[in-house]
Amino acid sequence: MSMYVSKTCPLIRQGYKPGSCEVKVGADFLPACEATLRFEDGRWQRLIASAHLSRPENYLSIYQSGCNFSCRKCHSWYFSKLAKGEWLTPPDIVTAARAYDNEVTLVEPRERATAWHAHDTCQCCGACVLTGERSPRCPGVLEPGQIILSPQGFGPARNIVAFTGGDLTCRPDFYASCAELIKTETRLWFLLETNGYGLTPGHLDLLRASGVDAFWLDIKAEDPARHRWLTGCDNEWILQLPQEMRKRGFVVEVLSLYIPGVVEAEELGRIAALLAAVDPHIPFTVLAFFPEYQMRDTRPPKVEEMIRAYEEATEAGLTQVRLGNLGVFARGVEDFRLLEERVDSRAY
Numbered sequence: 001m002s003m004y005v006s007k008t009c010p011l012i013r014q015g016y017k018p019g020s021c022e023v024k025v026g027a028d029f030l031p032a033c034e035a036t037l038r039f040e041d042g043r044w045q046r047l048i049a050s051a052h053l054s055r056p057e058n059y060l061s062i063y064q065s066g067c068n069f070s071c072r073k074c075h076s077w078y079f080s081k082l083a084k085g086e087w088l089t090p091p092d093i094v095t096a097a098r099a100y101d102n103e104v105t106l107v108e109p110r111e112r113a114t115a116w117h118a119h120d121t122c123q124c125c126g127a128c129v130l131t132g133e134r135s136p137r138c139p140g141v142l143e144p145g146q147i148i149l150s151p152q153g154f155g156p157a158r159n160i161v162a163f164t165g166g167d168l169t170c171r172p173d174f175y176a177s178c179a180e181l182i183k184t185e186t187r188l189w190f191l192l193e194t195n196g197y198g199l200t201p202g203h204l205d206l207l208r209a210s211g212v213d214a215f216w217l218d219i220k221a222e223d224p225a226r227h228r229w230l231t232g233c234d235n236e237w238i239l240q241l242p243q244e245m246r247k248r249g250f251v252v253e254v255l256s257l258y259i260p261g262v263v264e265a266e267e268l269g270r271i272a273a274l275l276a277a278v279d280p281h282i283p284f285t286v287l288a289f290f291p292e293y294q295m296r297d298t299r300p301p302k303v304e305e306m307i308r309a310y311e312e313a314t315e316a317g318l319t320q321v322r323l324g325n326l327g328v329f330a331r332g333v334e335d336f337r338l339l340e341e342r343v344d345s346r347a348y
Contacts, residue, residue, distance in 0.1 A: 019068030020232025025083045036066025044174040049079040053150035057115040059160035060100040067166035070232040072294040080166035090177040101186040105146040106156040113189035113214040114253040116283035126154030162191040170198020176210035183211035196238040214251035253283040269312030276317030288325035303335040323348045
């Protein structure tokens with residue numbers, strides 16, 4: 001398959017390499033910025049696969065078609081690498097955001113405009129609603145009346161709207177237009193879940209000026225070769241983003257996957273050290289990989305491996321580390337015993 005690059009690619013104009021951004025449209029392949037983004041009648045339009053209150057993040061998630069990465073392990077490939085969804089404008093997005101704003105049951109301060117902070121208020125088990133009793137792991141922060149049902153289960157509705165799924169922050173104008181409207185017409189914080197590719201200094205400045213509050217940065221790998229193998233793109237600029245984001249006043253959290261044989265504890269420790277050098281309080285989630293897309297033959301990590309990654313991250317100096325996808329790596333009594341012995345109970 002030949003790589004067709006859009007002649008209007010803003011990364012090339014700024015001296016950066018284009019992403020690995022081809023998206024399938026019928027029998028053809030086009031750059032994501034042509035297949036899933038357009039400017040018509042004076043407005044940006046983005047191909048959106050769905051939008052709903054997501055768990056366990058407990059905020060409004062807008063799932064985008066089209067991405068500037070070609071991740072071998074992508075769990076959203078069926079809409080991020082295939083053009084799929086409905087064309088929505090920023091006014092359409094803010095209409096959905098206003099409706100969600102009326103459903104908010106938990107108002108968070110800006111510094112908690114993250115997915116990471118969702119876990120310390122609710123475990124999303126629904127026990128308090130279904131049985132009238134809290135589960136043993138319930139943080140005890142919320143009242144049952146604050147817990148509502150969404151397509152992905154029970155939990156609160158926090159005052160945050162996030163763009164997730166595919167990623168076209170290399171073309172920031174659509175996001176800037178959405179942010180300006182959302183910050184004017186709602187009380188919601190604006191979060192971008194991103195791989196970081198294309199968040200050049202100029203794009204970061206534009207997003208800051210438009211009202212974007214936070215980034216959930218997915219750092220796929222620290223090693224350049226492994227990053228290219230996983231995503232099709234380089235990571236030199238991505239590794240500088242935590243510092244660049246914090247310098248501009250954004251709320252920042254970082255996620256990395258533990259992928260056996262590819263990205264393991266030692267490398268995750270190096271990512272944690274990079275973050276700790278910027279700010280030891282940056283929230284960091286180590287997420288357990290599960291087989292998907294082009295990596296269906298790769299096994300998920302074991303509990304011992306995840307614990308070692310946690311230890312590497314905390315030893316690197318980070319104070320807020322969490323292990324995610326608990327059900328993927330903790331399958332029995334012995335696994336949970338090991339977690340209880342070696343990991344802070346707030347970290348899983």
